[in-house]
Amino acid sequence: MLKKFILLLILLILSIALALCVGAVNIFACDKDTLYTILTTIRLPRVLGAALCGAALATGGTILQCVTQNHLSAPSVIGINSGAGFAVILTLCFIPSLWMLLPVAAFLGAILSCALIMGIAFGTGKKTGGSIIILCGVAVSSMLSAGISFLSLRYPDVLSSYTAFSVGGFSGTGWRELLIPCIIIHIALIVLQAISPKLNLLCLGDEMASTLGVNVRSIRITALICTSALCACAVSFAGLLGFVGLIVPHIVRRMAGNDIRYNIPLSYTAGAVLCVLSDLLGRTLFTPTELPCGIIMAFIGAPFFLYLLIARRYKGDRM
């Protein structure tokens, strides 16, 4: 496991270095001041933002798939995307002058929709299994998506701004947007790593996990709160990035099996590598036009995900 983690870490460092060096401007032909400005104010925050977002969403996906015991779970399942999207479009429609507060709106929307889903799911009874969380998530997300569609039809002017947010990307990411999410994400990760031995036992079902000393309900709530914080922070500065939270947990499981203790650090690094490289491709493939990272990730991620599915079927494994 350690070897794989070190390998991913080296890959992350290399991809960050590559992402810093390659871009619209050839930094090797710049003078020192320009180079410094480009690196510290544009490329470094952007690349680190991509890494942070990928790490947060991938780890969030890994935890969600463990907590719900469903390999199709992703941050969108607990209403992250629809909640953030609804809050952003609401802000764009009714207080467009406060557009600079869109990250805050996205964060609050994501957190509130998660809280609503968890409130309903855990309010349904003492025993809240993964399927109840998923069903509540689907219902609340559908409702919020309907709200987004309604607002975008009623206020067509905001559609272009909303589309930029909904595709997800890192253009214009600065140090200011990263500081608070970075702190929250790493606190949540520490908590998740601490409870990971208990999370591992959830694969035995609630009853067996409970007889092995796990307080299933409190572990599940703690994990979901941390995951909400992770994903809400990521969408606050990166928009609605799909796929990374779904695909990375599958890649990591193939690499290291089902041990959440190891899957958390591996998801962190693998998610970061994927996002940094996707963003790099988006910036460089069709220069001077820039493709948002979300589009690149879907283009690469979807076929790769299908490949994983087919490869596992041939091997006779379960997903």
Place this chain on the structure above:
Amino acid sequence: MIECKNLSVKGILRDISFKANAAEITVIIGKNGSGKTTLLRCLSNAVGYKGEVFINNKEVKCYGKNELSRLIALMPQSLPLPDVSLRRLVGFGRAPYTGFSGRLSLEDNKIIDSAIQAVGLGNIADRSITLLSGGERRLAYFAMLLCQSTPVIICDEPTANLDTEHQKAILSLLCKQRELGKTVICVLHDINQTVEIADRILLIDSGTLSFYGTELYDLPVSHFGLTEYDCNGKKLYL
């Protein structure tokens, strides 16, 4: 030792009182839906109940989660199918002892190895649980139970859906645990197996205790619609 006093669960169990001693196998029998599984779950404090359940003379509700997991090991009727190796599954049984880090010590690994050997699955220890047969899977879960190193072992229909060979293996493992001085409580449907291993028998009928005793021949065999045969001096129920 487990003692139940006037145990009731609304709509399922009524006024059940019994004792299950150490170094004895207590077998719970009864029709489907009579409340056997609920009774087992009360013993491990997994469902709310009225009355009292004592383990080692202390009310089960007074134990913390982790403390209780060091006292009672439970094998449920339906076994989950996680995508982990047999060895790792058995290692989950050490969870109550591994503390904050979840890291297995050398001693834990020794206990895991000996549990896997005890159930006779040493040759497939690294195989995924998903690739095991039903019988092997149940034996794997039994090894996990052994790893928990608890004085009380509770099994809900441990021989269900198994062939004769695996049924015998499970029953012999239960008997070994009795010899080690553990309190063994299990639900069985086969009356021949019950007669073979039980020291005490509880018959639950529609949520009430209709028979509790050690005299196996006092069992109301007609309750099961069975016929008693004498086969070379041994009672057989068909």
